[in-house]
Amino acid sequence: MMWGRVLAALVILLGHAVPILWAAPNVLMIAIDDQNDWIGCLGGHPQARTPNIDLLAARGTLFANTHCQAPLCNPSRSSLLTGLRPSTTGIHGLVPGIRSVDATRNAVTLPQAFRGAGYWTYTCGKVFHDGSLSPKERQAEFATWGPAPGMGRPPKPFAKVPEPRHPAMDWGPFPETESKAADHVIADAAIKALADAPREKPFFIAAGFRLPHVPCYAPQAWFDLFPEDKVQLPPVLETDRDDTPRFSWYLHWKLPEPRLKTLRDQGEWKPLVRAYLASTAFMDAQVGRLLQSLEKSGRSGETIVVLWSDHGYHLGEKLITGKNTLWERSTRVPLVFAGPGIARGARCRRPAELLDIYPTLVEMAGIPMERRPARLEGISLKPQLTDAGAPRDKPAITSHNQGNHAVRDERYRYIRYADGGEELYDMQADPNEWTNLAATAEHSETKARLARWLPRVDVAAAPGSLHRVLIRDGATGAVTWEGQPILPTDPIPTP
Ligand SMILES: [Ca+2]
Numbered sequence: 001m002m003w004g005r006v007l008a009a010l011v012i013l014l015g016h017a018v019p020i021l022w023a024a025p026n027v028l029m030i031a032i033d034d035q036n037d038w039i040g041c042l043g044g045h046p047q048a049r050t051p052n053i054d055l056l057a058a059r060g061t062l063f064a065n066t067h068c069q070a071p072l073c074n075p076s077r078s079s080l081l082t083g084l085r086p087s088t089t090g091i092h093g094l095v096p097g098i099r100s101v102d103a104t105r106n107a108v109t110l111p112q113a114f115r116g117a118g119y120w121t122y123t124c125g126k127v128f129h130d131g132s133l134s135p136k137e138r139q140a141e142f143a144t145w146g147p148a149p150g151m152g153r154p155p156k157p158f159a160k161v162p163e164p165r166h167p168a169m170d171w172g173p174f175p176e177t178e179s180k181a182a183d184h185v186i187a188d189a190a191i192k193a194l195a196d197a198p199r200e201k202p203f204f205i206a207a208g209f210r211l212p213h214v215p216c217y218a219p220q221a222w223f224d225l226f227p228e229d230k231v232q233l234p235p236v237l238e239t240d241r242d243d244t245p246r247f248s249w250y251l252h253w254k255l256p257e258p259r260l261k262t263l264r265d266q267g268e269w270k271p272l273v274r275a276y277l278a279s280t281a282f283m284d285a286q287v288g289r290l291l292q293s294l295e296k297s298g299r300s301g302e303t304i305v306v307l308w309s310d311h312g313y314h315l316g317e318k319l320i321t322g323k324n325t326l327w328e329r330s331t332r333v334p335l336v337f338a339g340p341g342i343a344r345g346a347r348c349r350r351p352a353e354l355l356d357i358y359p360t361l362v363e364m365a366g367i368p369m370e371r372r373p374a375r376l377e378g379i380s381l382k383p384q385l386t387d388a389g390a391p392r393d394k395p396a397i398t399s400h401n402q403g404n405h406a407v408r409d410e411r412y413r414y415i416r417y418a419d420g421g422e423e424l425y426d427m428q429a430d431p432n433e434w435t436n437l438a439a440t441a442e443h444s445e446t447k448a449r450l451a452r453w454l455p456r457v458d459v460a461a462a463p464g465s466l467h468r469v470l471i472r473d474g475a476t477g478a479v480t481w482e483g484q485p486i487l488p489t490d491p492i493p494t495p
Pocket residue numbers: 239240241242243244433434435436
């Protein structure tokens with residue numbers, strides 16, 4: 001049958017033998033770090049070179065209007081893996097991890113739902129945010145943890161950025177030996193896991209690649225694909241921030257990622273764009289190695305592949321680099337499903353959220369209801385996996401710290417900041433989001449329609465939150481960034 005073999009297995013859980021019987025597909029989940037829509041089939045950059053992800057999209061369904069729930073690693077991944085919004089859990093910063101927050105302390109995570117249903121579970125690379133789980137907590141997630149190597153360091157950095165340099169703010173050809181690159185090692189580990197996975201039960205394998213997260217290091221051959229004089233820079237409007245609220249700057253007030261002006265001053269804009277393209281191409285090649293090994297394993301026909309990135313990345317757009325914004329380049333990410341029961345070569349333009357991955361996978365895999373959490377805030381994409389045109393009312397919502405949200409439907413992006421500041425973009429007429437329409441009377445109905453989707457539950461940052469935490473005191477209007485006050489008169493930081 002199309003779902004592969006019927007599995008009959010006994011799960012020993014809590015001392016009870018629970019018989020399970022269902023047509024159980026395997027799951028191969030591929031995570032990418034800081035990958036925006038510079039993916040061939042998403043068209044975010046004309047030179048993006050991702051033949052393997054494009055091939056996966058051709059044999060599955062591409063969700064071309066997918067947005068992260070937070071434009072930052074830990075909140076985005078925590079949301080995806082627990083099925084809960086950052087505005088519900090208060091996980092807004094790089095710290096704390098899910099098991100240190102009341103709202104998610106006892107959450108059944110995505111890997112736990114599969115593990116509890118009798119799956120063989122394995123992870124390598126970065127799936128949970130690095131360091132967000134203690135060793136003991138890790139063992140309660142995936143049964144087996146493979147390697148998660150860091151990016152390594154060249155003898156000296158390549159990029160000219162102002163001192164003091166954050167160690168991640170670098171880009172260039174490294175390492176010399178391709179097989180030593182972190183993402184190559186991670187692909188090797190996932191390939192071995194595919195070979196090791198027992199045949200008598202289904203598997204859930206999650207591999208998380210590191211690129212194109214900074215430092216954008218890829219072997220020289222991948223830079224050679226993008227000669228510097230041929231690299232196209234993303235379109236930028238010099239006056240773009242003139243019509244964005246001052247509060248938009250607060251979301252990325254002081255960051256290691258350089259502003260566009262700094263990149264230009266240092267002659268590093270083109271080198272960074274080139275390195276990002278090279279890093280994406282190298283990561284894509286590792287995705288390709290993994291998918292080819294799935295084909296060779298003979299289990300591809302019974303395996304759901306899902307590929308996603310945790311959030312996007314600016315490379316000069318809106319005069320900045322990095323994430324930490326509620327604009328398209330920071331929220332739009334690749335999301336592809338392929339495998340049994342999924343339409344081939346389909347492109348879905350309905351809004352989708354990374355939050356939808358959890359309910360989609362447990363439904364597609366037929367995980368028994370009692371193994372699923374009582375509450376998941378995403379919506380299963382199963383209707384769109386068989387018919388990409390299937391309707392969906394709900395827009396995609398991205399949050400960045402309490403009170404700041406973007407609502408994206410098929411045409412518009414509406415942003416509301418914690419102080420009430422607003423933006424509205426017509427993404428069809430203005431795909432670069434250059435003209436903020438929020439103040440125009442003719443769009444007041446559109447704004448009101450989208451504003452109805454703003455999260456009603458919108459909790460403050462969880463106790464212990466650190467890094468990229470922006471707090472606005474509702475009573476006084478006082479704003480702090482990473483614990484330091486921002487005064488209304490403070491000049492916008494330039495580096
Ligand atoms: Ca603008």
